[in-house]
Amino acid sequence: MINDCVDDLRGPDGQLPEKLRNVTPHHIEHVSNEIMIKNPNVHWDDIAGLAHAKKCVNEMAIYPLRRPDLFMGCRSPGKGLLLFGPPGTGKTMIGKAIAGEAKAAFFYISASSLSSKWYGEGEKLVRALFGVASCRQPAVIFVDEIDSLLSQRMSNGNEHEASRRIKTQFLIEMEGFDGGDDQVLVIGATNRPQDLDEAARRRLTKRLYIPLPSSGSNHDSPSFYKPFIARSNLLFGLLEARAWIVRNLLEKDGLFKISNEEMEIICNLTEGYSGSDMKNLVKDASMGPLREAMEQGIDIMELKKEDMRPVTLQDFKNSLQEIRPSVSPNELGTFEQWNKQFGTLAV
Ligand SMILES: Nc1ncnc2c1ncn2[C@@H]1O[C@H](COP(=O)(O)OP(=O)(O)OP(=O)(O)O)[C@@H](O)[C@H]1O
Ligand SMILES: [Mg+2]
Incomplete structure (x- = not known):
């Protein structure tokens, strides 16, 4: 197995590319098998709202990776996006x-796993990661929770030696390909x-604010939501992304029977809710019909799926008592402030 991944990367002369010569096969294998994801299976159409972010990402990442010939010289994009x-x-x-x-x-890669799982070896893994990515270009390296890798707190005296080395290596690697021809983002x-x-902020040249699904960036929506908008101009505008999430999830289960007017009420009641909220x-509300059946003494084991009633506005109202927004207005202020100061194109 190890040999397979490594052999895959050998050039016609049977040699590994220079970037991988000092990397152990074990690390190459880990990057190829666990960090490289063959099919992430998420598409633009799965993401509600965020038109502005999608537009920026298209311009900065997707078109340049697909048409590198057009994005050369002055048009060459930055290599880091936050x-x-x-x-x-x-x-x-x-x-x-x-x-x-x-x-x-x-x-x-999630940054916290890099420092915890790979204690002491994280820095070698980072080298392998950038090496393999460069051999597999066009490539995207996505570092989730990057704050835990590149935070200020780590630069004080208490910082673990191992974490500091990972951070330094990461910054070196990023510096290395910025300005070069590598198609690695x-x-x-x-x-x-x-x-x-x-230092981290400087290398992540574009910084995109991804707001709550209500902050005015939601002028568009996934294409298959469009017929729904045509039927309801009421929902057009800022409420759209939240409505879309509700509809999309319930439709997947065949449980969507909510009118446009009811949907508008749900949207108004969920101001400040994030996509994950x-x-x-929706998950809690869709338990409503089941809970009701149980209260009526119906044996769940006997209950037929087709006999279950659809999810209603009242189910949502009940669930709203339990599921509260996870982001406070106070916290939102901090993000908006940071966006004003360091963000790319205020939304
Ligand atoms: N814009 C959106 N459209 C559709 N679903 C969303 C959206 N935002 C969040 N969700 C739902 O919330 C879940 C969590 O989203 P995700 O993990 O991308 O959040 P995140 O911004 O990375 O959060 P964190 O900062 O906590 O890592 C997703 O799996 C999805 O179901
Ligand atoms: Mg996340």
Whole structure:
């Protein structure tokens, strides 16, 4: 197995590319088998709203990776992109969608696993990661929770020697391919952008704010939602992304029977909910019909799926008591502030 991955990367002369000569086969294998994701299976159409982010990502990552000939010289894009915003707004989803849409090799690593699982070896793994990515280009390296790798806190005296080495190696690798012809893009995601240190911030040249699905960036929506909009102009606008998440999830289960007016009420009641809060809300609400059946003394073992009633507005209202928004207005202010100061194109 190890030999397979390594042999795959050998040139016609049977030699490994220079970037991999000092990397152990064990690390190459780990990068090829566990960090490189063959098919992340997330597409733009799975992500509600975020038109602005999608547009920027297309321009910065997807088109350049697919048409490198057009994006040369002055048009050559930056090699580092930061997605920041409150938790549960789709940053990780965007990372996965980029790989699918760009048809690039996709390397996914969560920064916390790098320092915990690879204690003492993280820095070698980082070298292997960038080496393999460069051999497999076009490639996207997605570093989730990048704050835990490149944070300011780590630069004080308490920082572990091992973590410091990982961080240094990472910055060196990024510096190395910036400005070169390699088609490798590093995308970092964080919900703590204020923790990133200056050196990291400088290398992630574009910094995109991924807001809650209500902050005005939701002028578009996945294409198959369009017929729904045509039927309801009411939902057009800022509420759209939350409505889309509800509809999409319930339709997958064949449980969608909510009118446009009811949907508008749900949207109004969920101001401040993130994408992941919405998902949890839908999950809880869709338990409503089952809970009701149990209260009526119906034996769940006997219950037929087709006899279950659809999910209603009342189910949502009940669940709203349980599922509260996970981001406070206070925290939102911090993100907006950071976006104003360091973000690319204020949304
Ligand atoms: N814009 C969105 N469209 C559709 N679903 C979404 C969206 N945002 C979040 N979700 C739902 O929430 C879940 C969590 O999203 P994701 O992991 O991408 O959030 P994140 O921004 O990476 O959060 P964190 O900062 O906590 O890592 C997704 O699996 C998805 O079900
Ligand atoms: Mg995430």
